[in-house]
Amino acid sequence: MTEKTIRIGTRDSELALWQAHTVQKKLRDLGYKTEIVAVKSQGDIILDKPLYELGITGIFTKTLDIAMINGQVDIAVHSMKDVPTALPVGIVQAAVLERANTLDILVHKGSLDFLESIGTIATGSLRRQAQWLHKYPNHAVVDLRGNVNTRMQKLKDNDWSGAVFAAAGLERINLKPETFINLDWMIPAPAQGAMVVVAMANDYFTVDAVSQLNDVETEICTYIERQFLRTLEGGCTAPIGALAKYNEQEDVIEFKGALLSLDGKQKLETTKVVDVSEWKKLGFHAAREILENGGEELMIELRKQLKPNK
Structure with missing residues (x-):
């Protein structure tokens, strides 16, 4: 051939x-x-x-x-x-x-005073919106769409306090500015980076x-995160975050996952540490735990809110 x-x-x-x-x-x-x-x-x-x-x-x-x-x-x-x-x-x-940076970052205009008061944050992601409002309920969140370059330009052109981006995307094309902070409290999107x-x-x-x-390690961790997403979601784009990490020293997988309401007021979270041999069902079990602790009801509510207008 x-x-x-x-x-x-x-x-x-x-x-x-x-x-x-x-x-x-x-x-x-x-x-x-x-x-x-x-x-x-x-x-x-x-x-x-x-x-x-x-x-x-x-x-x-x-x-x-x-x-x-x-x-x-x-x-x-x-x-x-x-x-x-x-x-x-x-x-x-x-x-x-092989995975790059998994973090979300806040790109801001040089002052972070708004974090202590009121501010307007831009993001097109329901996951970022919900987690931001959970932490900063007094803030407003506005929609931001387009590719990375377009979104950076829109941030410059508007009077928003800042916008949330995936660090990996900005780093890959050298667009990450000096004025950013790592949002290490925000659980990334499944497979981010x-x-x-x-x-x-x-x-x-x-x-x-x-x-x-x-890259086998990345393949396994992203599999777990996407299994968590698939088990929770059933075809609806809900505010879901998930991150699995392999801890080499202890030969375990550390997992963190969350499902939130759109306004961020409700947050259902799970943290798991399992032996690396148990990775295949980890995402499924973590999602089931959330579904059984209020997640079923929250997903029904989210599906109603997110139904496309026909």
Whole structure:
């Protein structure tokens, strides 16, 4: 079989291209031929085949998945936190790269006085909004969308006190300003700071090539976090945070997860430390604990509030 060129599909934002180039370099270092194919994200693609059996969220991942199913690209590179927990039929997770910074950070305008009084914080994430309001109930939270560069520009252009970002995204494209603080009290999104590469299940050459980039520790920790998310969520984008860490000294996995109400007033949290051999069901058990302690009722309430307006 002639060795084929692996076509790497990506969105054309600066961060997406950085991620694609990172994967390209790693594959080239292993001796594979590659090319990058930037796919414009189209919100109006007509899905005439039942490719998506579950309520798949991000249109960005959807566009690349369709390009892959249609044979235009061989792999797609994503920020793992943006990828739905159920992949489309025929697509598999081929590798999770070693994780970067998991923290959320607050980018501010130089003064932090507002933390002691009233302020307005921008974020497009329900998880960040809920955790911020839980800690700072007197603050207002406004919606902030777009890619990282767009959001940084909007922060400059508005009179908000600050905006919350994933540290990893800003660090990857050297956009992290001097005026930031680490929000180490905020539980990150499941799989935050990790990049995932997906491929077609039946493309054995590509799956084999990409699997060499897999980082087992990151794969296990993100699996736990996404299992927690999937068990709680059942297809609704709720304010959920989760972080699993491997503690090498003690050979244990430390896990922290939370489910919050949109206004941050209710917060259901769980912390677990288990032997590394018990990782496979950790996310599931942690989520069940939350569901049995008020989480079922909170999820019903959240589904009502988050129903898309038709």
